[in-house]
Amino acid sequence: GIQVEQSPPDLILQEGANSTLRCNFSDSVNNLQWFHQNPWGQLINLFYIPSGTKQNGRLSATTVATERYSLLYISSSQTTDSGVYFCAVEPGQAGTALIFGKGTTLSVSS
């Protein structure tokens, strides 16, 4: 089946720093989503981005489907950005489940 690899596995930042998280996937996908899992365990849907670039405040994401990767950019990081960031892809037709990467754990200190 499709493989989803995220890097780096762990990231420690000072408040105000910028960062880039990467997601590589081994086959073509229909859909790709980025999630933030906060310290309370909730999964927050950040982006639905099967291709192209989207921005939402300090966060932006780019997916290059032909090269099978996606990037999540976090600018001017804040302590509330801490948590685990997951990339998940939908490899088949609509209704197939998301395949998750193992996540990047981000810690932002003040």
Next chain:
Amino acid sequence: NAGVTQTPKFRVLKTGQSMTLLCAQDMNHEYMYWYRQDPGMGLRLIHYSVGEGTTAKGEVPDGYNVSRLKKQNFLLGLESAAPSQTSVYFCASSWADNNQPQHFGDGTRLSIL
């Protein structure tokens, strides 16, 4: 808007006990999913449903059963709980069309002693 609601939020069971986790969505989505998340890992699919009355197995279905009697509800059952089923369980739903994101509930934390 409630979105996807999971009940209960927390539960502790003894080995061998049974229970049912309820997922309800108010977005009229056709597709619903149950995932589990274990420490240090992403979510893995247990079972899913593409419509009322239909269910299918996912990556890790053993020890679980599901039912979708109503479009808005997707139930996950553990007939005889085992410590290996200690996990956080997430329900999700989505439209049937392509290019639609999945929406997740807040999770159910289940401990089997």
